[in-house]
Amino acid sequence: MNDQIKKETLGLNALVDRELGTEERERILSDVEKDAMLRQDLSDLYHLKEMVRSAYSDERGYTTGSSGDWLGRGGAIAAGVMLLAAVFAGGYQAGTGTSLSEPSADVFHLTQANADPGRVMLYVSSDEGGKFKQTLDQAQAYLDSYGNRGINVIVVASADGTDLFRRSITPYEERINNLKVRYGESLDFIACNNAITRLRNEGADADLVNAVEVAPSAVQYVVDRLREGWTYVAI
Amino acid sequence: MKKLIISSKHRQLRKRICEQRTAMYRVALSWCNEPALADDLVQETSLTALHKLDQLKDEARLEAWLYRILNNCWLGYLRKNRPTVDIDNMILDNGEQPPEQSLQQYQVSMRVRHAISQLPMGQRQVLTLVDLQELSYKEVSEALDIPIGTVMSRISRARQGLKEMLISSKEELRIQKQHLKRVK
Numbered sequence: 001m002n003d004q005i006k007k008e009t010l011g012l013n014a015l016v017d018r019e020l021g022t023e024e025r026e027r028i029l030s031d032v033e034k035d036a037m038l039r040q041d042l043s044d045l046y047h048l049k050e051m052v053r054s055a056y057s058d059e060r061g062y063t064t065g066s067s068g069d070w071l072g073r074g075g076a077i078a079a080g081v082m083l084l085a086a087v088f089a090g091g092y093q094a095g096t097g098t099s100l101s102e103p104s105a106d107v108f109h110l111t112q113a114n115a116d117p118g119r120v121m122l123y124v125s126s127d128e129g130g131k132f133k134q135t136l137d138q139a140q141a142y143l144d145s146y147g148n149r150g151i152n153v154i155v156v157a158s159a160d161g162t163d164l165f166r167r168s169i170t171p172y173e174e175r176i177n178n179l180k181v182r183y184g185e186s187l188d189f190i191a192c193n194n195a196i197t198r199l200r201n202e203g204a205d206a207d208l209v210n211a212v213e214v215a216p217s218a219v220q221y222v223v224d225r226l227r228e229g230w231t232y233v234a235i
Numbered sequence: 236m237k238k239l240i241i242s243s244k245h246r247q248l249r250k251r252i253c254e255q256r257t258a259m260y261r262v263a264l265s266w267c268n269e270p271a272l273a274d275d276l277v278q279e280t281s282l283t284a285l286h287k288l289d290q291l292k293d294e295a296r297l298e299a300w301l302y303r304i305l306n307n308c309w310l311g312y313l314r315k316n317r318p319t320v321d322i323d324n325m326i327l328d329n330g331e332q333p334p335e336q337s338l339q340q341y342q343v344s345m346r347v348r349h350a351i352s353q354l355p356m357g358q359r360q361v362l363t364l365v366d367l368q369e370l371s372y373k374e375v376s377e378a379l380d381i382p383i384g385t386v387m388s389r390i391s392r393a394r395q396g397l398k399e400m401l402i403s404s405k406e407e408l409r410i411q412k413q414h415l416k417r418v419k
Contacts, residue, residue: 005391013391017365019372044402048394051401052366055347056261129369 008038016045050234057125057159118146119230121154123222124161132164135235136172136179143183151186154225158192158218165191165212168205180211192218245288248297252284255301258368262302265363266309268352276312280305302364302378350400358393361386 011028014020020028032038120142124135139153155164163169165176179187189212196214199206208214215221226232256277263273263280283304291300351359360379364370365386370378372386379386 005388009391009395010387013394014372014387017372017390044398045394048397048401049366051347052265052351052362052397055344055351056265056367059257059261059264 009041012038012042012045015042016049054125054159118150119152119154119225119228120233121156121222121225121230122233122235123156123158123218124164124235125158126160127163131161131235132170132172135164136175138233138235139187140179143186147183147186152188153183153186154188154190154230156190156192156215156218156222158195162191162195162199162206165189165208166199166205167207167209170209173209176209177211188213190215190218190221192221194218244294248288248291248294249285251297252281252301255298256281259301259305261367262363263305263309265348265351265367266356266360267312268348272312276305276308279308283308296374296377298368298370299374299377302368302370302374303380306360306379347397347401350397353400354393354396357381358389358396361389362393362397365390 008028008031011020011024012032015025015028032042122135122139124131135155139155142151142153157164164172167173170176176189180189189209191208191212191214193214193216195218196206196208222232259277259280260273263276264270267273267276280301284301287304291297351362354362361375364375364378365372372383372390375381375386376383381389
């Protein structure tokens with residue numbers, strides 16, 4: 001059966017799943033850079049991967065009871081699905097030279113062909129694997145490295161990522177406020193009002209860190225910035 | 236002293252198993268598409284894992300071990316309830332149709348889930364273990380007891396199938412433009 005699947009297709013999937021060593025990864029990326037169709041295929045694979053993840057991201061468990069938090073069933077669906085739906089609709093492609101720093105293993109880039117590397121939007125939808133810290137580290141790294149070139153960074157949080165900005169939960173309140181003071185208008189933190197409303201409806205504390213602003217929909221916010229040429233990085 | 240160390244080790248493993256339950260539920264739900272059944276599978280998997288903790292040779296492989304148990308529970312259910320079905324190629328037909336064209340997030344998510352449910356079981360299991368649980372190909376190979384080459388081919392086919400189902404309908408997924416309104 002394997003011979004019916006192109007080697008390059010297996011390679012692209014392995015790349016998306018971070019299964020490749022450095023040499024093989026570089027070889028495939030080099031091929032991708034030269035071939036628009038491969039770029040589109042790679043972009044589609046990243047989109048699909050994120051869609052699958054987002055489709056179940058709010059599920060917590062079916063039954064409700066006293067056995068633990070895992071039993072509380074999430075009722076809403078992650079904004080990430082719509083984000084990817086919008087990205088599909090927009091026809092964005094994987095960028096091949098727009099990253100400002102070497103992305104970590106957990107970061108991938110979905111950018112427009114004309115994305116502006118001086119405007120970077122970091123999107124976080126959960127804290128899995130320490131993504132909150134990674135997001136802030138990445139934002140600070142961009143600003144420290146390229147701040148003198150006028151770079152702007154936006155950190156957008158939605159779904160479970162909203163916890164990054166919730167005063168009652170986040171361990172990063174002081175850091176977020178300090179970053180905002182330090183970088184001023186070059187750095188914005190955006191929370192999703194849909195996610196906040198959902199939290200409040202569930203009776204949760206949704207007070208946000210002072211430096212955070214609220215957009216009606218994180219998904220639409222991201223889509224609007226993409227249309228304006230911002231570079232999108234999903235953490 | 237040795238007993239105390241083992242007890243402490245078991246406590247940590249039990250905690251890790253409990254922490255995995257939400258993730259296991261998502262994977263189980265993606266396999267069976269029935270919340271109540273997914274919950275039962277996770278419950279059975281957790282209990283089995285807790286009872287067989289001593290059989291876990293390498294703590295670093297806890298996740299692969301857990302999903303191997305989950306897979307066994309799932310296969311056991313299928314053998315009992317659908318004994319004549321070719322499991323690897325089984326497609327779920329739960330009677331639900333994908334929702335009508337909609338801009339609602341819930342409906343988009345349901346559309347993705349429906350597409351996943353249309354994949355053959357062998358592909359769906361590999362896809363969800365890699366994408367939802369972020370297991371490596373090697374871990375998936377161990378969990379499902381299949382060669383790594385099969386993992387690679389199945390995930391390629393699964394994504395190709397999803398692409399045909401989802402990207403071809405991308406116009407349906409277009410969302411209405413809203414303007415940013417900063418509340419604060």
